Amino acid sequence: MLVIENLTKRYGKFLAVDNLNLHIEKGEIFGFVGPNGAGKTTTMKIVCGLLDATSGNVTIDGVDALKNSDDIKRKVGYVPDFFGVYDNLKTMEYMEFFGSMYGMSKEDVDEIADGLLELVNLSDKKDVFVDTLSRGMKQRLCVARALIHNPDLLVLDEPNSGLDPRARFEMKEVLKNLGAMGKTIIISSHILPELSEMCTSIGIMDKGHLITSGHVDEIMNESGGNSKIHIRIADMHGTEKSQPDKTEMTDSIDLEADDNAAAKQEKLKEDTYSRDKDRIQTLLMEQPNVTKVKFTEDEIIVSFNGDEKASATLLKNIIGLGINVSAFYKEKEDLESLFLEITDGGADE
Amino acid sequence: MKNRFKINPILKKEMVVGSRSMKMSWAIMAVSGILTSMVVFVLLITGVTSSYGGGYNYQSLVVLFPVLGCTECGLLSLMVPVITSGSISGERERQTLDIMLTTPISPFSIVLGKLWSAMMIVMMYMIASIPVMAIAFILGGLSWWNLLGLFVMLLYLGIYVGSVGIFCSSIVKKSIAATILTIVIGIGIIIGTALIYYIGYISVNAYYMSTGNASINDYLGPIPVFLFNPYSPIFDFMVRAISNSSIYDIVVSANSGALFSVIYRFWIPISMGINLLISYGFLKMAAARINGKVKRR
Numbered sequence: 001m002l003v004i005e006n007l008t009k010r011y012g013k014f015l016a017v018d019n020l021n022l023h024i025e026k027g028e029i030f031g032f033v034g035p036n037g038a039g040k041t042t043t044m045k046i047v048c049g050l051l052d053a054t055s056g057n058v059t060i061d062g063v064d065a066l067k068n069s070d071d072i073k074r075k076v077g078y079v080p081d082f083f084g085v086y087d088n089l090k091t092m093e094y095m096e097f098f099g100s101m102y103g104m105s106k107e108d109v110d111e112i113a114d115g116l117l118e119l120v121n122l123s124d125k126k127d128v129f130v131d132t133l134s135r136g137m138k139q140r141l142c143v144a145r146a147l148i149h150n151p152d153l154l155v156l157d158e159p160n161s162g163l164d165p166r167a168r169f170e171m172k173e174v175l176k177n178l179g180a181m182g183k184t185i186i187i188s189s190h191i192l193p194e195l196s197e198m199c200t201s202i203g204i205m206d207k208g209h210l211i212t213s214g215h216v217d218e219i220m221n222e223s224g225g226n227s228k229i230h231i232r233i234a235d236m237h238g239t240e241k242s243q244p245d246k247t248e249m250t251d252s253i254d255l256e257a258d259d260n261a262a263a264k265q266e267k268l269k270e271d272t273y274s275r276d277k278d279r280i281q282t283l284l285m286e287q288p289n290v291t292k293v294k295f296t297e298d299e300i301i302v303s304f305n306g307d308e309k310a311s312a313t314l315l316k317n318i319i320g321l322g323i324n325v326s327a328f329y330k331e332k333e334d335l336e337s338l339f340l341e342i343t344d345g346g347a348d349e
Numbered sequence: 350m351k352n353r354f355k356i357n358p359i360l361k362k363e364m365v366v367g368s369r370s371m372k373m374s375w376a377i378m379a380v381s382g383i384l385t386s387m388v389v390f391v392l393l394i395t396g397v398t399s400s401y402g403g404g405y406n407y408q409s410l411v412v413l414f415p416v417l418g419c420t421e422c423g424l425l426s427l428m429v430p431v432i433t434s435g436s437i438s439g440e441r442e443r444q445t446l447d448i449m450l451t452t453p454i455s456p457f458s459i460v461l462g463k464l465w466s467a468m469m470i471v472m473m474y475m476i477a478s479i480p481v482m483a484i485a486f487i488l489g490g491l492s493w494w495n496l497l498g499l500f501v502m503l504l505y506l507g508i509y510v511g512s513v514g515i516f517c518s519s520i521v522k523k524s525i526a527a528t529i530l531t532i533v534i535g536i537g538i539i540i541g542t543a544l545i546y547y548i549g550y551i552s553v554n555a556y557y558m559s560t561g562n563a564s565i566n567d568y569l570g571p572i573p574v575f576l577f578n579p580y581s582p583i584f585d586f587m588v589r590a591i592s593n594s595s596i597y598d599i600v601v602s603a604n605s606g607a608l609f610s611v612i613y614r615f616w617i618p619i620s621m622g623i624n625l626l627i628s629y630g631f632l633k634m635a636a637a638r639i640n641g642k643v644k645r646r
Contacts, residue, residue: 076451100355
């Protein structure tokens, strides 16, 4: 359906999209993920014919989108990230206005618009002024508007931004229905859990590069080696017992019954929290399959690239090292954590 | 039925939206009020001057036409930039321009739709001003052809100023800045043509001073630069309407050049043609600007 090959877009010296390659099959719901300035909107605008590419090819249904932008406009429906309203224009008039832009007669628009407004759950708002609709309703109307000419490809740029949870849910249902109808949809969003629920495939962009793309499950599996393990330690803050340093750790287990143990523990309690952290971090980093250790307020998050058996071994090793583990669980991998990991925390440019 | 006439969708939308706004009604009332004030002012002035002569001089009321005509031109020159300055920048602010550009409608059609919708408003002002203008015909002894001619002039001026306004709206982000820029460009064209004429005049004068050899034709040579002044055909029209004279009669008696003679005789159509071509250029530039795929981000 949509083939993007070696797409590059420059604004002067700024490289917005760098040699992007992407294939989206017909009927797919493709989620575009990336921090601000990643190049998602630029790519989408090029696909819709709103921007010229510096180099590369974009083909929609076998038609060169960069050379035949007029033909492409009938194949693509575009929903921008901000919904603009015209004062004093009613919902049906809004649909008629954009229908007439595609050369459709009023009768045809009325017939199609009826169905579309029903699809987006706005049938009862036909004669209501657009500027009186809620933001969620406006956004759904915008989707209906983008479908007025029955496009093969629907491009939605952050359609959920600024919507409340209820409106987001309704929008998600609309898009799911469209997906079920066989429409090819490209959607960018920062609300990643929703994308993972809705999209059949995703592409993660950062700084103009497509870092990874493919089916959601495939990408999750690929990154499965980098799951996160949350560890809670009972005496992390030294309230019960501070962690002994590595050279003393084995001894400390044996010395628990020893009379000197209490005195030693007291001495260790005086160690600073930061010293404990450094020590535990060193111990954990020495464990197999551990790639990263991060401390939060009350737990340690370990990036781990092993399987279930390896994580069991890790737990055993940690306990064996004398660390008082009070909780140990593997985080369920989601798109958001994957996105943050791939884009290095999702920092904006 | 298939090939029936299709109205520009933007014009249609603007007409629907505009008709629901009270702004237009207030503006029409303001224009009619200003024109009525001008009539009252002229009647008072002519009444005062007549009292010295012992009777009302109705012939002096012929000035009503140029006064009202020029007032309408002035109001139009201020109103049209206000109407058109938000045409593109407003769509951009609402982000509806991007949506429009993803439809098959061409950027030039968008620009034309905006211009025609501005012209519809201009026509409404003109229609609303007919009762006031009629006073000039009842008391001033002018024909309906003069009124029709004035409306053609106002439409022409509306197209010119509207084109400049739409162009400014396409290059400036804020509507207020576009309004100011349109007025500045308008004033710039008026002053610019006068300045070019003056430079030509003093060049001829300098030539005469140094050589002692320059004819009246040489002095009149730079006059055609005013063809580029959009107000010059209106001036010629007014002169023709009230004095049965014209730029041709004023200038050509001293100028024997055949080419100049033709220019002066057909000053109105030539100047209007030139300025409408310039308007077309402004519209094309506006269309190119809003389509400006490479630069926009």
